[in-house]
Amino acid sequence: MLELRNLSVEVSGKVILKDINFGVKKGEVMILFGPNGSGKTTLIKTIMGFGSYNIKEGKIIFKGKNMNKLPVEKRVRLGLGIMYQHPPKIRGVKLHQLAQFLCKDKKRIEDLANRLSLKEHLGRDLNLDFSGGEMKRSELFQIILQDPDLLLLDEPESGVDIENISIMGGVLNDYLKEEGKSALIITHTGYILDYIKAEKGWVMMDGKFWCAGEPKKMFESIKEAGYEKCKECDVQERIS
Amino acid sequence: MFKKELAKTVDSQDYENIASAGMDLSEKTRSASFLQQDNQILFYRSLLKDVDILSTQEALDKFPDVKEYFGKSFGLLERDFARDTEGGYFIRVKKGQTVKLPIQACLFLKRERFKQKVHNIIIIEEAARLYLITGCSASKAANEGFHLGISEFFVKKGGYLNFTMIHSWQKDISVRPISIALLEEEASFISNYICLKPVREIVMYPTAVLLGQGSRAIFNSLILSHPNTLQDIGSRVIFRAKNTQAEITSRAVSLGGKVIARGHLKTESDDIKAHLECRGLVISKRGTIHAIPELETDFREVNLSHEAAIGKISKEEIEYLCSRGLSKDQAQSVIVRGFMDVNILALPDLLKKEIRDLEEKTLKVSL
Numbered sequence: 001m002l003e004l005r006n007l008s009v010e011v012s013g014k015v016i017l018k019d020i021n022f023g024v025k026k027g028e029v030m031i032l033f034g035p036n037g038s039g040k041t042t043l044i045k046t047i048m049g050f051g052s053y054n055i056k057e058g059k060i061i062f063k064g065k066n067m068n069k070l071p072v073e074k075r076v077r078l079g080l081g082i083m084y085q086h087p088p089k090i091r092g093v094k095l096h097q098l099a100q101f102l103c104k105d106k107k108r109i110e111d112l113a114n115r116l117s118l119k120e121h122l123g124r125d126l127n128l129d130f131s132g133g134e135m136k137r138s139e140l141f142q143i144i145l146q147d148p149d150l151l152l153l154d155e156p157e158s159g160v161d162i163e164n165i166s167i168m169g170g171v172l173n174d175y176l177k178e179e180g181k182s183a184l185i186i187t188h189t190g191y192i193l194d195y196i197k198a199e200k201g202w203v204m205m206d207g208k209f210w211c212a213g214e215p216k217k218m219f220e221s222i223k224e225a226g227y228e229k230c231k232e233c234d235v236q237e238r239i240s
Numbered sequence: 241m242f243k244k245e246l247a248k249t250v251d252s253q254d255y256e257n258i259a260s261a262g263m264d265l266s267e268k269t270r271s272a273s274f275l276q277q278d279n280q281i282l283f284y285r286s287l288l289k290d291v292d293i294l295s296t297q298e299a300l301d302k303f304p305d306v307k308e309y310f311g312k313s314f315g316l317l318e319r320d321f322a323r324d325t326e327g328g329y330f331i332r333v334k335k336g337q338t339v340k341l342p343i344q345a346c347l348f349l350k351r352e353r354f355k356q357k358v359h360n361i362i363i364i365e366e367a368a369r370l371y372l373i374t375g376c377s378a379s380k381a382a383n384e385g386f387h388l389g390i391s392e393f394f395v396k397k398g399g400y401l402n403f404t405m406i407h408s409w410q411k412d413i414s415v416r417p418i419s420i421a422l423l424e425e426e427a428s429f430i431s432n433y434i435c436l437k438p439v440r441e442i443v444m445y446p447t448a449v450l451l452g453q454g455s456r457a458i459f460n461s462l463i464l465s466h467p468n469t470l471q472d473i474g475s476r477v478i479f480r481a482k483n484t485q486a487e488i489t490s491r492a493v494s495l496g497g498k499v500i501a502r503g504h505l506k507t508e509s510d511d512i513k514a515h516l517e518c519r520g521l522v523i524s525k526r527g528t529i530h531a532i533p534e535l536e537t538d539f540r541e542v543n544l545s546h547e548a549a550i551g552k553i554s555k556e557e558i559e560y561l562c563s564r565g566l567s568k569d570q571a572q573s574v575i576v577r578g579f580m581d582v583n584i585l586a587l588p589d590l591l592k593k594e595i596r597d598l599e600e601k602t603l604k605v606s607l
Contacts (some may be wrong), residue, residue, distance in 0.1 A: 050559050074560035082563050088556045091519075092578025098564055125578070146564060 001026045002047070002150055007058035009039075009046045015056065016042045018207045022151060029176060029183045029196060034204035035227045040084060040186045043204070044152045047184075048082050049075050062150070081148030082200040083139040085155045085186075089127040095138060096122040104144040115171055116141050117164075126146050132159030140168055144175050151176075157192045169195025190219040203230045223230040242283050246273050249282040254348070254379050260437070260601075261375025261408040262594060263346045266560065269590060272331070274345040278354045279326040290337040292330065293345075296359050299330035306330065309361050310557045313420035317478075321359075321390055321418065323574045328358030328390070333368040335396075342371040342404075342591060349378035349385040349413065357388040364399035365426075371588060372401065376415070377408045385413045393421035395429050397452065404432040404591060406598070411438040411466070417446065425452030431475070432585040434595060436602040438466040445474040445502060450484040457486045460585045462599070464606060467496030467526060474502025474532070479542075482511040489584055492520045493576055494527030495606060503546070504534040510541040520550035521579055523572070573607045 002024040009017035016039045024030050031041055034040050046053040047060055048071045060067045067075055099109045099122065113119045116137045127135050136156060143151055156172070157165045171196045176183060185192060201215030203222070210230055211218075222230065243249050247265040250258060263559045264270050266408035272286035272293045286293045292303075299306045314321045329345045349356055364370055378385055381493060387409075395401050403419075403489040409415060421429045430447050448457035459475035492499040503516040533546040553575050561571035580603070 048563055050563075051555060071568070072559060073565055073567050076563060076565040084560070084563075088554065088560050090557050090560070090575060090578060092581035092583075093561075093574055094578075097574070098561075101566070102564060142564060 001028075001063060002184075003061040005059045005061065007046070007060065009042060010054045010055045010056050011042060011052055016207050017046065020058070020209060022202070022209060024182050024184055026129055026149075026182055027180045028200075029185065029198040030224070031198045031201040032184060032186045032204060033201060033218060033222055038204045039207040040204055041154055044154050044186065046186065047106060047152060048080060074150065076148070079149035079185070080153050081143045081146045083143045083151065083153045083156055085158065087127050087135055087139055089125070091125050091128060093126050094123055095126055098126065098142060099145055102142060103147070109145060111142060112141055112171075116167065133161055133164045136160050137164065137168060140172060147179075149181060151181060153183060153185040155186050155188055157187065157189055165191050166195070172196060190223070194217060203227065205230065244283070244286070246275060246283050249275060250277070250348070254350070257377045257379060257408065258346055258348060258375065259454060260598060261346060261377035262404065262406040262598065263344055263375045264374050269339040269341055270344045271339050272343040274331075275348065276327045276346070276358065277348045277350045277358055288339060289460040290334040291339060291343065292332040293343065294330055294449065296328040296330045296361055299361065306361065309363065309392065309394060310359070310464065311392075311421070313394075313422050313449070316392055316422065317420065317447070322357060322388060325357040325359040325388070325390060328360040329606065330331045330361045331372065332363040333365060333370045333551070334456055335365040336367045338369040339371070342373050343375045345372070347376045347387065347389060349382040349387060353384045354382065354569065355386040358390065360391040361389065362393045362401065362403075364395045365403045366396045367398040368396070369400040370402070371404070371591065372399070373404045373406070373591060375406045375408065378410045378413055380410065382410060383412055385410070387413065387415045389417040389419075389546070391417070391419035393419065393429060395421065395423045395427040397424045398426045399424070400428045402430045402432070404585070404587065404595075405434070406595070407433075407435040407439065407442065408437045408441040411469070412440050414440050415442045415444075417442075417444040419446040421446075421448040421457065423448060423450050423455040423457065426454040427452060428455070429457045430586045431457075432587060433459070433461040433473070433600070434585075435473075436462070436464040436599060436606070439469055439471070441470045443472045445476055447476040447477045447478065448486070449480060450486070451480050453483050455481065455484050458586055459488045461490040462580050462582070462585070463490065463492040463499055463501070464580065464602065465492060465494040465497035465499045465527065466606070467524070469497035471497065472500040473500070474500075476503065476506065477514060479505075479507045479509050479512045479514070482509050484509070484512055486514040488516040489536065490518045491580055493522070493580060494522045494524060494529050496524035496526040498528040498530075498595055500530045500532065502532045503532070505536065505544050507539050507542045507544070509539040510539045512539070512542040514544050516546040518546070518548040519579070521576065522550065522552055551553040558562070573603070576607060577603055
């Protein structure tokens with residue numbers, strides 16, 4: 001579904017991602033771990049095609065097509081979707097406007113809004129005066145309505161209370177399971193792993209993919225020993 | 241004698257321009273109507289007995305007390321005003337009456353190079369309530385026209401006036417509205433101003449004077465600025481009584497013209513609360529927005545604040561919408577439409593829908 005070949009990316013003249021080789025197959029869910037500033041969000045935003053992320057080398061191939069030069073909306077049309085870590089506030093643009101743009105099925109919008117406790121938010125300005133958890137629920141709401149084939153989720157659970165993580169985790173898991181979607185999920189807290197069945201976890205450090213393995217085990221060892229230990233880890237499948 | 245129906249008083253070729261200023265020519269959704277074309281009063285009619293609607297000149301002749309109101313607000317602020325006006329409307333809602341459907345008044349420029357100068361007087365008697373919509377517009381032939389509109393509003397104790405003014409001019413017309421509202425105890429004055437079509441130049445600085453305790457004024461405006469135009473538009477509130485409040489909110493989008501967005505809150509008493517908010521979006525490289533918010537007090541027990549933000553549309557907002565599948569142009573258009581949100585206007589549902597439709601129509605052409 002997605003393949004990154006020798007991808008190097010620069011932001012404001014500084015190289016952030018270095019020679020990344022990575023792939024996600026149809027139906028696969030991948031987890032991305034890594035310390036702050038390691039390049040995880042840059043990777044997701046580069047895949048989406050946002051303006052400040054310049055590809056210096058390599059290719060992004062999605063469904064067999066080189067996407068390097070495609071504008072964001074064309075990537076979306078091909079089946080990519082993103083859930084932001086920090087979405088912008090947009091005054092006067094209502095959540096229900098975007099919902100109706102993303103999905104023509106009114107009942108589906110209403111059901112999902114109910115399930116994610118967003119009914120009252122539909123008439124409000126996008127992300128304006130939303131709490132951290134409300135923003136995340138609104139992001140999940142939008143990406144599911146958009147129904148992409150590959151979901152790029154940037155810390156879907158950060159800033160969300162335990163009760164809502166369970167609701168969001170349940171909604172996301174049902175969606176991924178039933179629809180057979182692919183996903184690349186960045187997580188710091190690891191809570192999302194309690195709800196999602198993921199094939200593989202990856203650790204990213206200094207703009208490189210460092211190692212891969214069973215996501216829950218990886219997260220446990222990161223929690224115990226920190227990311228520096230990852231460099232020495234021999235249990236995981238080492239990626240060069 | 242007037243024709244029986246408002247629609248029959250104007251040329252059919254002018255229907256669209258008059259409707260674009262918020263007029264319902266069928267009168268079905270209005271309580272009373274007034275229409276002046278150049279210096280001719282073509283129509284007025286009230287469907288309610290507790291509402292007077294006629295020309296200012298006729299009101300001066302008919303009701304002896306109207307002379308006391310003519311120029312009174314200017315006298316209070318020691319300001320002069322033009323005496324060479326012709327026409328204008330007089331509206332009075334009697335004590336305790338609530339006018340449910342809006343009253344509409346249209347000032348229309350028809351002839352080329354005509355200088356229309358009107359003087360309007362609006363009186364809301366004690367505890368009366370009114371929604372008034374004034375539409376100013378011009379025919380396609382009214383090249384190089386000029387409009388001077390003097391308006392004096394008197395809102396008596398406990399009265400409520402919600403005044404919506406829609407400017408829908410042509411590109412080479414110059415406009416000078418001058419208005420003052422005087423508010424007694426517990427009175428409310430809400431002004432909604434909308435200008436979306438091209439106009440050569442508008443200079444206006446409407447003022448509300450809060451004379452009675454517990455009175456409040458709200459000024460909201462939505463301005464779309466087209467290339468080669470100047471809109472110098474402000475709102476001023478003078479607080480002369482305790483426990484008074486005001487809010488000024490303006491949104492301006494420049495597609496290439498110049499907007500000067502002024503606002504002035506001036507306290508002449510203690511115990512005042514007021515806020516001024518001005519936001520501007522510059523879409524075109526040639527556009528200019530100059531926000532001039534002013535807060536002024538000699539008193540300590542006041543709470544005045546302002547917020548001004550001007551800039552282009554943020555790239556992050558555009559990318560966010562693109563990541564939901566909108567093209568860049570669609571994203572820009574959605575953001576501008578959202579920015580010019582009619583919900584900032586304090587309007588009843590009927591007028592809100594009408595104005596949203598008008599705005600939608602104009603933005604579709606302009607963006």
